[in-house]
Amino acid sequence: MAKADPWSVMKVSFLLSIALGICTIVASAVLWMVMDAMGVFSTVGGTISEATGSNGSNGFDLQSFLSLPNVLMFTTVIAVIDVVLATALATLGAFIYNLSAGFVGGVELTLAEDE
Template sequence: MSFLISVALGIAGVVMVAVLWMILSGMGVFSEVNRLVGTIFNDTENPFDIMDFLGFGRVLSLSIVVGVIDVILLTALSTLGAFLYNICSALVGGLQLTLTDD
């Protein structure tokens, strides 16, 4: 169950990054950053282009790698947590509830 939830969170994270990148690109944030850095450095021989660093393909591939690592770590931690919970529950007896109909 934890594997399926972590896969869903990984997919949601990749989709969220893609949508956020498209929104920022549509708003012209990247071109404004290029313009701002161009006015600060004023280098005509080597113009700065933020898309060399934050291109859609690069950002999406990095978010996929982070998503895969997240799936592996979250599944392992959830499995370890369930194991520790079961051991503690076996040692102390856990809680016992009795539901009655009055």
């Protein structure tokens, strides 16, 4: 393999990173729903509000901070950043591979049929 087309690498890495971003958002939503159904947020939130509260205030409210819209918004921002970075790094990797393949001749692949 003497050359990798950077445009093709960019298109494929963009599509794969979009798929990974969608999987990340869905997985975080499912994980949040499972943890909410188990009562993790209410239990931990009650402990944190007791620990941080005083006589005049109720303390830190973990349940409003880790609500589903907040978690999904944060996950979406991380997924978008991941899409941009993964696409850019894969394209940059294709450029670097093409430069190094010019010096060393690329990678030799041998394909054989199973008999």
